[in-house]
Amino acid sequence: MSIQERAHASKKASIRLAALDGETKNNALEAIAIKLEARKTEIIAANREDCARVAAESPDTPLLKRLRFEDEKLAEVTEGIRSLMKLPEPVGQTKLATQLDNGLDLYRISCPIGVIGVIFESRPDALVQISSLCLKSGNAVLLKGGSEAANTNRILAQIISEASVEAGLPEGWIQLIETRADVSEMLKLSDDIDLLIPRGSNDFVKYIMDNSSIPVLGHADGVCHIYLHSDADEAKMLPILVDAKTQYVAACNTMETLLVHESVAARLLPEIQAAMEAKNVALVGCDQTRKIISVGEATEKDWRTEYVDYKLSIKVVSSLEDAIEHINTYGSGHTDAILTEDEAAAKTFMTLVDSANVFWNCSTRFSDGFRYGFGAEVGISTSKIHARGPVGLDGLMIYKYKLIGHGQTVGEFASGKLTYTHEALNKDCPL
């Protein structure tokens, strides 16, 4: 089948999938977990082939770690599937109920988006995670994984498809796409694909955004800040700064720029420098910073850079407003925190900083679907519409309006014979 035909098949399957009840979907999830466990040996063998091929080509690549899929990763993904089963059924919830007239009732009902195109890089666990999220939310999915993981992805997709179709899911709801050429084609299929979720490097996400008219859920950068206000509590400061910068440097919610109020810079920067350098963090700073501590020079480019590394830029600012202005100018709208003991300053910061996640007195590293308690995460969005910040199952849902009448026409209301009541109804949609 061509990619067009496969996208079309998944669109058709998505209609049936959207109509399934929660029990059928949970049974399918359980069947997938069981089959993944039962065929463990095959999965690991396929993965070892992939790893051996990649290792032969470039033995030292960090890719190998992400690519490896053995007992531990398998246990993680099946545990993930089982915790997903425990989440409330997202489809068919009545979000709004309004009586338009006696016997004319309007309901806003949650429903799946339709067909999700997911493009991810080398981690095969992403395939299982994303397809089980799509299943739970009633969405069909087109998956394109990294070519390094071709064998692993093929067997995982095959197991998920077989187990779920045996459990009553419509054939074709999950499709694996294998070639780069197919991805270019996929980006054009706006009639059949409703949302793209690219997971991977910033450049990769940006490429997808620039090359498709299909809506994209993803973030192109994570330039996160912490602002030390003049009254920041020093006891809280170092643990938070060290955590935000070094707990996992490759994450998008890692601090890249530290802003320090000028009234405390001279006192605090030396201990910050010591703590960061003890963790091998390279520092660059603005002119004012460099008058206080001996660090490299930060250029305009630094303020916009997501280092994804043991590196931090530091800027001294003269006010809360300057800090906010810097963040809104150079930040990426991801996650920004203020350290202060002044509630009014925190409120100003959290209101005026235009980011998906705004924090007071805690590490930027908390912005994450699992930590937020969403159970599972599709990704983190820096888009301003649909879903913002860590995106759980909610981000894969939309709604439809159901209107139930008894023969009403608009003409009767236009003529004044009937009038809209617009009363809130306290009940769920009967169908």
Place this chain on the structure above:
Amino acid sequence: MSIQERAHASKKASIRLAALDGETKNNALEAIAIKLEARKTEIIAANREDCARVAAESPDTPLLKRLRFEDEKLAEVTEGIRSLMKLPEPVGQTKLATQLDNGLDLYRISCPIGVIGVIFESRPDALVQISSLCLKSGNAVLLKGGSEAANTNRILAQIISEASVEAGLPEGWIQLIETRADVSEMLKLSDDIDLLIPRGSNDFVKYIMDNSSIPVLGHADGVCHIYLHSDADEAKMLPILVDAKTQYVAACNTMETLLVHESVAARLLPEIQAAMEAKNVALVGCDQTRKIISVGEATEKDWRTEYVDYKLSIKVVSSLEDAIEHINTYGSGHTDAILTEDEAAAKTFMTLVDSANVFWNCSTRFSDGFRYGFGAEVGISTSKIHARGPVGLDGLMIYKYKLIGHGQTVGEFASGKLTYTHEALNKDCPL
């Protein structure tokens, strides 16, 4: 100022606007209504200039009716502003509150999207309506109206800007764009513009969608269906069909295709033909239809066409499933209705038809923000993400996460020293 500078100015204003309380915004709305009334003579004079110019160029154009803005339209828009004031404040609502740990509280708070670019055609009332919706929802707005209404738009935008800034709104929150070249530039400004709302013809909306990477809220077509099931109530049938087709043919929620179950086609089609022809509706039909009534031939193209005229295509289908399949294949995902007395059939239809609005036993013409009780309408969306169907103030809102801690780090949770509680909090965000 260049369009880039103006978009950037509106972005800056949007930050301040997002922080305003409901009272300030309502006072600004009232000030706008008062100033519009006070400067009525000037507005009407400006509009008459526009109308005279258009009338001189093309005396018979239907545009003139939409362009005209005199006492009645002015009364309508000021009434609209005052009813908008009565709607609940949309900004700052706590949508979710979760305790992540003792003293680490997460809140999802509604907030404006940021900067909305609105491109509308000849109706000057759209300028007032959209800018007051943006104000109420805390969004800055770039407006581009039709060049026919240049004088009217200029004075309306000036009055709205003056009155609102006097009432405490940040300067630059509303910007009028006047040239076509500026629109092309505007479509590129994805850093400063967060959402585009094009209002106008389908071709126009499609053009915008195809030429910008900024998310677009709009619909490209309204190919709406009614399906007459085998047990449709004949007493309800004709009033609904005639209303759906003729109550206002130029609307996007007007029925364009009628699907009839084969078991009732022979009996019902003649009376439908009589009722439609009495209203001057031209009919075309499939082969089976034409064996029963004498009408023109419907081609494949008819099934995809939004006539926006006194014309209806008719197709005989052999089952509920065929009707659903036809709608999902040829429809535009706007509004589709079933007439049946069978609740199970209605449920199947409403679940499997993949449209924003699915109706049972009432006219498709009800899909409209005012009729739905949303108070005001931004437009109707056939997109599958963010907002679907009639879009009220909700469609101009997004949310941000506020996390309030006391020094917590992710490392303490990763090491097992702390564990996430993830308990729902029953309170609003304190800041």
